[in-house]
Amino acid sequence: MDGHRLWSVDEHLADVLGAVRPLEPIELQLLDAQGCVLVEDVTVPVALPPFDNSSMDGYAVRTADVQGASEEFPAVLTVIGDVAAGSGELPTVGPGEAARIMTGAPLPPGAEAVVPVEWTDGGTGGGAAAGMTPASAAPEQAGGEVRVHRAAEARAHVRARGSDVQAGDLALAAGTVLGPPQIALLAAIGRGTVRVRPRPRVVVLSTGSELVQPGEPLTAGTIYDSNSFALAAAARDAGAIAYRVGAVADDADTLRSTIEDQLIRADLLVTTGGVSVGAYDVVKEALSSVGSSSPSGSSGSGDGDGDADPDVDATRIDFRKLAMQPGKPQGFGTIGPDHTPLLALPGNPVSSYVSFELFVRPAIRALMGLPESEVRRPSVRAVLKADKALGSPAGRRQFLRGTYDAETGTVSPVGGSGSHLIAALAHADSLMVVPEDVTSVEPGTELEVVLLG
Numbered sequence: 475m476d477g478h479r480l481w482s483v484d485e486h487l488a489d490v491l492g493a494v495r496p497l498e499p500i501e502l503q504l505l506d507a508q509g510c511v512l513v514e515d516v517t518v519p520v521a522l523p524p525f526d527n528s529s530m531d532g533y534a535v536r537t538a539d540v541q542g543a544s545e546e547f548p549a550v551l552t553v554i555g556d557v558a559a560g561s562g563e564l565p566t567v568g569p570g571e572a573a574r575i576m577t578g579a580p581l582p583p584g585a586e587a588v589v590p591v592e593w594t595d596g597g598t599g600g601g602a603a604a605g606m607t608p609a610s611a612a613p614e615q616a617g618g619e620v621r622v623h624r625a626a627e628a629r630a631h632v633r634a635r636g637s638d639v640q641a642g643d644l645a646l647a648a649g650t651v652l653g654p655p656q657i658a659l660l661a662a663i664g665r666g667t668v669r670v671r672p673r674p675r676v677v678v679l680s681t682g683s684e685l686v687q688p689g690e691p692l693t694a695g696t697i698y699d700s701n702s703f704a705l706a707a708a709a710r711d712a713g714a715i716a717y718r719v720g721a722v723a724d725d726a727d728t729l730r731s732t733i734e735d736q737l738i739r740a741d742l743l744v745t746t747g748g749v750s751v752g753a754y755d756v757v758k759e760a761l762s763s764v765g766s767s768s769p770s771g772s773s774g775s776g777d778g779d780g781d782a783d784p785d786v787d788a789t790r791i792d793f794r795k796l797a798m799q800p801g802k803p804q805g806f807g808t809i810g811p812d813h814t815p816l817l818a819l820p821g822n823p824v825s826s827y828v829s830f831e832l833f834v835r836p837a838i839r840a841l842m843g844l845p846e847s848e849v850r851r852p853s854v855r856a857v858l859k860a861d862k863a864l865g866s867p868a869g870r871r872q873f874l875r876g877t878y879d880a881e882t883g884t885v886s887p888v889g890g891s892g893s894h895l896i897a898a899l900a901h902a903d904s905l906m907v908v909p910e911d912v913t914s915v916e917p918g919t920e921l922e923v924v925l926l927g
């Protein structure tokens with residue numbers, strides 16, 4: 475590999491996406507399938523609603539009995555009992571009769587319509603009722619008489635069987651992403667489990683002997699490990715199940731054995747730090763031999779012989795420099811016997827986060843089998859609102875942190891371009907993209923803006 479070649483952002487993303495395949499589908503409980511892509515066409519087994527039922531609390535009546543009824547000349551009906559939601563045995567409503575009925579309760583035989591309780595005296599013998607008294611408090615109101623003040627047409631306040639979906643209808647097509655409303659429908663038609671592509675299990679591992687876990691005291695020269703938190707959160711946000719592994723020291727053997735241990739639960743591995751050119755940048759060294767019976771002794775970007783122990787070929791991590799800022803040094807490849815994809819991101823906090831957004835998030839969403847339109851973050855065009863022109867390095871696609879105002883269609887920079895500026899990142903909602911051939915952006919210029927959501 476030409477060590478001096480700069481790869482474009484698009485080339486690197488294409489390589490990453492070219493190496494990930496959607497995960498094999500599995501059967502999951504409904505709530506575990508939230509956010510996942512359905513891989514089966516789900517048909518409706520029984521009509522919804524399964525039976526004609528009332529949409530109001532009131533009285534189930536025969537329409538002829540309430541024809542012409544008014545407050546002055548109410549229809550007086552004999553109450554034959556209650557029909558509550560869940561009632562199995564139903565009374566038959568004969569001429570001159572009514573049954574108290576609750577919302578969702580089956581329409582009893584003989585009844586043709588429901589009159590809401592507000593259209594009646596509620597069986598009290600007084601004026602219009604505001605509601606029903608609880609059955610436990612006034613059991614006698616399931617009997618006696620009710621005065622109905624208004625007429626009702628046939629099927630009034632009745633939700634017909636199958637008016638939502640019919641048995642045999644397609645409830646949800648394969649490819650649907652299961653959000654709360656889709657999960658509601660699946661539950662409503664009685665599905666306990668569904669076949670989906672699972673959430674990818676993403677292991678996030680930060681490297682660096684200077685890293686201390688939040689909550690612990692800092693000592694001279696140490697800083698808190700923020701990357702593993704940022705990226706584990708970003709992985710979850712992308713739809714993955716994230717496993718955060720606290721910082722690993724800059725020691726190739728420790729890193730190698732930690733990664734080997736993690737492979738068992740990883741569909742994708744993400745490391746941060748140790749990918750530039752320093753004397754302690756151990757990620758390259760460590761990744762050249764994970765899963766191999768012996769170290770390959772190279773960056774893993776070679777082709778391999780093909781005739782050696784197959785495990786020797788199992789790790790191929792390519793370390794390259796990208797024409798972007800931040801995020802120049804990157805590693806990508808597959809690792810271990812299952813050829814698990816691994817992205818080695820640079821250690822600077824903004825660099826690792828931006829790299830995650832650009833490369834890891836799409837990889838996670840491709841593993842989930844999401845449609846292409848949902849693999850990448852959406853972007854918009856917006857006009858730069860700033861006091862002065864923004865500088866950008868020649869030949870690099872720069873991603874500056876910004877706040878986007880949808881109302882005015884403008885974007886304003888937050889903080890500078892330094893890849894250590896975590897506070898500015900925390901106050902941004904978007905990335906402003908300055909193309910490779912642009913070295914200065916004047917206020918008023920239109921830019922592409924990636925919305926971080």
Ligand SMILES: Nc1nc2c(c(=O)[nH]1)N[C@H]1C(S)=C(S)[C@@H](COP(=O)(O)OP(=O)(O)OC[C@H]3O[C@@H](n4cnc5c(N)ncnc54)[C@H](O)[C@@H]3O)O[C@H]1N2
Pocket residue numbers: 680681682684685697698699700701702721746747748749750751752755800801802803819820821822823825893
């Ligand atoms: N001579 C050169 N030096 C550097 C180059 C270069 O081309 N030539 N590239 C620079 C760029 S650009 C980047 S980005 C960094 C990438 O470095 P590494 O991936 O090796 O990362 P580290 O050296 O381990 O750390 C960089 C920086 O980030 C801090 N860091 C690391 N991990 C975390 C973490 N989990 N939480 C918070 N902060 C973290 C670390 O302390 C360093 O300050 O290399 C440049 N150097």
Ligand code: MOO
Pocket residue numbers: 798799800801802803820822825826893
């Ligand atoms: O390219 Mo580095 O990722 O600026 O900080």
